[in-house]
Amino acid sequence: MSAPVIGFIGAGNMATSLIGGMLQQNVKPARLLASDHNPEQAAKLARQFGIQAHTDNARLAEDCDVLLLAVKPQVMQQVCRALPARKPGQLIISIAAGIDCRSLADWLGTDAAIVRCMPNTPSLRRQGVSGLFANANVSATQKQQAEQILNAVGISLWLEEEQLIDAVTAVSGSGPAYFFYLIEAMTAAGEQLGLPRDTAERLTLFTALGAADMAVHSDVDASELRRRVSSPGGTTEQAIKSFANDDFPAIIARGMQAASRRAAELAVELGSSDNATSEDTP
Incomplete structure (x- = not known):
């Protein structure tokens, strides 16, 4: 079986870090694609890594086996709804904070294989840790693919319940x-x-x-x-x-509880919101 083609929508810091990490793990540049609304950012990525990068999200989505959504949460709905019908067997990985699998499935289709991920900023130094949750449509092979991608910038841990992403946000995300x-x-x-x-x-x-x-x-x-x-x-x-x-331990606990509550609130706000801006690079 040939290696999957992995496409990144959004060419910001996290996508750049993941692409760089995978190339260091001997993933071939021809297996990596990227798109970004900013043509200068797309061109920069193409020059830096020798991969195909452009501004056409729909074209990218049609060409890849794994589609990684690395856009701002506020534009996720707009980006998802503009994508064409998914390629059969395509895996969707979202690294956007506050967007739950139900919202992504509403925008992409209820049969979509979705992995929701919460990485953290040390991933930019390949010292990151990510919490991963897969919906029921994700196969064992696809889980392995997602894990390999995130492990390119650190380590990853699977969660049995999606709501635990809020706790991951409070612990390692923030x-x-x-x-x-x-x-x-x-x-x-x-x-x-x-x-x-x-x-x-x-x-x-x-x-x-x-x-x-x-x-x-x-x-x-x-x-x-x-x-x-x-x-x-x-x-x-x-x-x-x-x-x-x-009461230092209680100070820490209260702060982390506040972060977790806010993560849950964002899932409601962003999942039900029609907000959209032109920015799609985290």
């Missing part, structure tokens, strides 16, 4: 911003303690990088790693006690 916020706060606190700002920033950044690497490769969980650093009566213990007194 999660990078939480860590950036912590980096901001630690850098500022280091500066208040007398460090030059650039020194405080580099100390914070490489501490975050090292801690994440330790946690990823450790055979124990984060709480145990924390305990190992927190010597009784030591400096770390005092900081952790201060965080606990300020």
Whole structure:
């Protein structure tokens, strides 16, 4: 069986990252297609990767086995309704936040094989993590295809229930911003303690990088790693006690619950909305 032809509607950062990742995994450029409403963006992608890229979504959809929708959620309905009848056996992958499978099926046809995906911005550095959900029309082979595409920029995890996409959004979709916020706060606190700002920033950044690497490769969980650093009566213990007194875990939980609620609200707003703009690149 020949490798599938994969087409991207929307040639923004995430699509660019996925295409670059797949090429590094030896996917042939001839098996990748892209379209974008902006001819300059399409031409840039064609030059950068040596793939076919143009502005005609309908033409692209007719030519590919896997169609990846990488457009802004606000224009998803407009883009989907303008597509021609699907190629038999075609897999649809959506990376748009807040658009559920039911809405996509309303716009593309109830028999559409749809995988909904929530990647995150570290995918741009091929360090991403994505939550995936497949509707009942997706075959085992198509699930494998979707997984291979998203694994080109990190790792992917399958979900049994679509509503869990909201939780994925709260944890990993929005999660990078939480860590950036912590980096901001630690850098500022280091500066208040007398460090030059650039020194405080580099100390914070490489501490975050090292801690994440330790946690990823450790055979124990984060709480145990924390305990190992927190010597009784030591400096770390005092900081952790201060965080606990300020109810740090509850602060994090409330923020993530707010993110999850907003994700659910967006699914209702965007799924029922006729909003449309000319922008189709996330």
